[in-house]
Amino acid sequence: MxxxxxxxxxxxxxxxxxxxxxxxxxxxxxxxxxxxxxxxxxxxxxxxxxxxxxxxxxxxxxxxxxxxxxxxxxxxxxWESYQFVFKDASFSRSMIWTAFLTVVCTIVSMIMTVLCAYPLTYGNLKGRQVINTAIILTMYFSAGTIPNYILMRDLKLLNNPLVLILPGCLSVFNMIVLRSFFYSIPESLRESAELDGANPLVILVRIFLPLSTSVLATLALFYAVGRWNGFSDALLYMTTPKYAPIQLKLYQIINNLSAIETAQNEGIAAAPMASEGLKAASVMFATLPILLVYPWLQKYFIAGVTIGAVKG
Amino acid sequence: MVRTNPIRRRSGVSYIRKTWMLYAMLALPLAFFVIFRYIPMTNIVIAFKEYNMFRTVWSAPWVGWKWFSKALGTADFFNALRNTVTLNLLDLAVGFPAPIMLAILLNELAYRRFKKLTQTVVYLPHFLSWIIISGLALQLFAPNTGLVNMALAKIGRAPIHFLDSSRGWVPTYIGLGLWQSVGWNTIIYLAAITGISTELYEAAEVDGASRLRKIWHVTLPGLRPTIVTLLIMSLGRILGSEFDRPYAMRNSLVTDVADVISTYVYRVGIRSNQFSLASAVGLFQSVVCVFFLVIANSIARRSGERGIW
Incomplete structure (x- = not known):
């Protein structure tokens, strides 16, 4: 001490x-x-x-x-193992698809998060308390695996790439982090802009967003990492091998499963075994993007976590 | 700029003119919460219905508590329930105190640069997915060619079946959980430690308190509210279960210890198409979770702590 x-x-x-x-x-x-x-x-x-x-x-x-x-x-x-991984067209395609998916998801999520957090910082907005409570409640109560699955089926989202984007595109936790940050921006800035005749959208774009770039970067990285690491939604809703994200693909490789087997059962089947080196190289590939963004990530995340912890 | 409207009274018209844009912004997020969070809750009713692929949720006939009693009559369900509770209790016993100790340790670390480095490294596993971690673990703990068993062989010990025997799997599961989360979970405690007034430490110093005494009488009491809040939340999750972690680490040799409620629901519901049965189990789990959370919170509040609501 x-x-x-x-x-x-x-x-x-x-x-x-x-x-x-x-x-x-x-x-x-x-x-x-x-x-x-x-x-x-x-x-x-x-x-x-x-x-x-x-x-x-x-x-x-x-x-x-x-x-x-x-x-x-x-x-x-x-470099043998890496060459093998590259030769497996389905693996590199899955990497590219997941990278694309991650970018799209992050953009959609950021838009949604800003659209949700910003209006809720207006203290005089009618119905704000009700909306707030309804949103926070979803952190504690969720419908559960099967009811969600039925919803996706009813919405015709099964095996649709959108199912990997939409259901998880807004995290309440991240929204609270952003909102807390918005609260810390002095009210007087907003008031003087209002006096100058700026509407809420202009205030958001001209004042709030430029002032919160660091938080926005953190949240974007959180969303991106979350999508890159996402597994269970793909396992549940996505049986089309073409759209399998990297984690699902990796799961199949390290457990010696072919795509169809994962969809049908979960026992370890006698598929041709991937060599240990190939498995290691696949894990390395899936980890690499995380390691690449980690230096940026760790620059910001501590602030994010502590804000969320205080307010959540 | 010209001030067009210096003072606005909050009349109805001007309120709408001022705020319609805010409601427009909220439209998409609210639609999201309604569609993807609240509407599926209505599907929970299938836990009380005879539902299958060919019926809609509403046309299926009511069957009361049939699925609950059916679940309670199967050994599989009890196996999953027992494993969930066992693994969560072990996680709590090992994983709850560990970050507190690590945070105190990091706080006591005198070399600032080295402290930064340690933090950077121990936070990293939090960002790896459970699939990646299971990939790492399968290689590290492979019975024959894994690093750990090769090291054991070097010192003349028999190989341990870390992941493909029931006895080895549970400690490995708990250990990997610790590996993944202990660093990350220190963040909140470290933040709380920063909030403790330095005057308290100085006063303790003047009184001749040793390092250990300062930890015991200043740091730990300062951490108490944080500890209580996090403990309540962990107790609320005692019957909750993650999916990725057990699913990624299980294999056919260890289902007796590795099948937890979340994987059971997936197996029974999605794989075997017993939607109603799986929903009933899921609902049971949620209700018990809320129950535990409320109890833990009220105990905390009764003993004078802040609670989480």
Whole structure:
């Protein structure tokens, strides 16, 4: 505690050591600091090992894998597995389709989220309380798998690509995050724009959106990651292999299932086994986009989560 | 700009002129909530009806509690119920205290750069889908060629069947859950710790409090409201079940421990077309969840905490 608190207040001073403090630390305190750092290092290792392992396996020859020689570094380095994945036209098509889907979903979701959050920040809007409650309630009560499935069937959305876009296009949690941010924009800005004769849409586009770019970026990334990682909606509603998103495809590959088998039953069938290296490469492909956006993601998400937690 | 209308009285006409646009904006989101969230709720009635593919929800005849008693009469349902409760309780026992401890640990970490790095790394698994995680796990824990069993073999231990035996599956499931969520769940506690007044720590320091005492008497009490709120929400979910996680990690060798209510509903409802039976089970689950949430909340409020409503 001592260390971190004092460094926090001293952040601006140009001390050579980031943790230098006015209080001279006892040897005991230093030892405890060291132990804590070791525990954290261990955590980092535990977090990264599975990913390093799969990376190594995806770049090793199948012989090395079978001979149990691959630990955390590629053995008999080869691009073989990646070439196999590329050769599987259905996999690369699924990657492209999911990327497209992710972009469309993110755009639709952002529009919906803004359209929902913004009007609800007007305190004098009649019916606001009722609408608010009705929206929050859906966080706690949902119809359930089967009633939703029947709805999709009745709406003729089964096996329709729209089913991967529409039912999840507005997250209440994200909407609350955005609304909380909108609340933090000074009321006086809106009032002076109103006096200048601006209508709500102009105020939204000219004032609110430009001021909340960081939150909008966070939410867009949340939606994008959510769509990229989405699995159960595809499993339930999408049996056309052509429109199978990447997670469904990956599920079939790692469990040695062909597309039809997933649709029909869930036992492990005797489909031709994908090699371990190919599975590793497929997992790498599906993970890569997440790793690519992660640096941006983690720049913003903490603020998003804490806002949502306070208001939700 | 010319001020066209400096003071607007809230008369009816001007109210509509001012706000029609807002209602227009809300139209799409509201349509979304009605169509995709509220209308399906009406389909819940099939839990009390003899519904099949050839009937509509409304034309199907009422059968009362038939499906509930049918579900209660099958071993499969009880297996799923038992597994759901067991896995959730284990998740709670392991996964609830862990982020609190990790948050305190991170807060005690003296090296700022290293703290940032640790946070960056431990948050990452939260963004991986359960399909990806199960892919990682299948490779990592493979009985023959997996890293963990190869390491065990190096130290002369017999391979452990982490994912394809019932005994190994449960701890692996819980462990992977922890791996995925522990870092992410510290965020909220770390935010709460930042909110604790530094004066309290300084006062404790003056009184000669040790590090451990400061954690016990300042940090933990400061975290209490957050802990209680999150505990209520976890207790409310004790019968809830995720779908992706058990579904991605299960296989035919471990259905006795891995089949939870959500996967049971999927199997019975979508795969075997017993829509009414599966809806009844789903409804049972939702009702129990709400019940637990209300109970947990009222206990919290009675013991002087804030509760979640």
């Amino acid at each position: 001592t260390g971190s608190n004092i460094t926090d207040t001293d952040r601006k001073s140009d001390s050579p050591e980031p943790f230098a403090s006015r209080v001279v630390k006892s040897r005991h305190t230093k030892r405890v600091d060291f132990i804590i750092a070791c525990v954290c290092l261990l955590l980092i290792i535990v977090c990264l090992t599975p990913m390093l392992n799969i990376f190594a396996r995806s770049l090793s020859s199948s012989q090395a894998l079978i001979n149990r020689r691959v630990f955390l570094w590629p053995v008999d380095f080869t």
